[in-house]
Amino acid sequence: MAELRRDAGLTGRALAARCGWHASKISRIEHAVTPPSEDDIQLWAANCGADDQIPDLVASLRTVEGMWIEWRRMERTGLRRAQEARLPLYERTRNFRSYSSWLVPGMIQTPGYTEAALRAVQRRRGLVDDVEQAVAARIARQRMLYEGDHRFAFLIEESVLRSGIGGAAVMAAQLHHLITIATLPNVSVGVVPMRPDRSRWPVEGFWLFDAAQVNVELVSGYLTITQPREVEMYVQAFGELAALALYGAAARVLMEAALP
CATH class of the missing domain: 1.10.260.40 (lambda repressor-like DNA-binding domains)
Structure with missing residues (x-):
């Protein structure tokens, strides 16, 4: 201008x-x-x-x-529509990469964990109570883990396994679910262990949809990044964090150790 x-x-x-x-x-x-x-x-x-x-x-x-997009704008009619609005993006994506430093990613949450997370959001933001319908929409989206040619790579900080939501029973079920999900042939689950000498510190949680788009959930809203240079920065961050993560039997040890 x-x-x-x-x-x-x-x-x-x-x-x-x-x-x-x-x-x-x-x-x-x-x-x-x-x-x-x-x-x-x-x-x-x-x-x-x-x-x-x-x-x-x-x-x-x-x-x-x-x-x-501010959360109050995205969720002005409730949580269900906010969940449904993301479905087309998920359906057209083939290569998903997700890093989370504070919650288990939605695509690999149990219904109980999702209900606890969305109920907390609904109460904190004073939204219409359509949590039951929103949970159903998020869980229905998980069919893509088992259908089509989608591939998923999830990175989770070890603290996510130990910082619970919904209580001991919900967290135990969620951790057992993670152990099961990690065995799917098209799914990779890595756990970034807690240690005092990391070369890459935790960052904000984000989703990479192919190499075309990044979504970041912040306190006040939902950020969509499509500028290639910025997308590449998240690709690089994911790679660096992935290099620190444990997989397979080693990741399972951390998951089982976190069981309440």
Whole structure:
């Protein structure tokens, strides 16, 4: 946006006058304090003599807006639809990679663990109580573990095995389920052990969908990353964490040791 103004030979005040805005609005947009609306973009470009760039600028805005969704927006009608909305992405993905530093990933959760996790979310955020339906939607998605040509690589921090949710019985069932899931031919489950001399520290949990998209769940919202350079950073992080993980019999030892 600033480049358009400078290419047109306009100061911020001159462009603001042409657009009928206060001069501070130009500064807020250029310094990413206030995101522009589609109308703002169209008016800005038109007054800079760059009408031909409006479609590309609007498309870029929509891409940026789609990267970040607040939980309150995604879950405004409840948790069930938020779960169902992700199904098309899962169905078209062939190579799944998931790293979790705080919860067992949804695709390998038991119904009891899922219910405990989603119930905690529903209560904390004051959402409509459709937890039962949301649990059913998430568990139904797990059919892809057994159907088609999907491949899954899960990395879990050892602390996830020991930091429970739902109580001892729920965690015991979940750990036994992990042991079983790890034997599937298209599934890899790695546990990153707790140790004092790690070369790669834990990071935020994330999902890699093929090499096209990364999703990150943060406290305030859901982040979607599609920029190739940024996706590659997560691919690299996954590789580094995978190199630290234990698999097979060694991972099973950690899972059994964590049983309550």
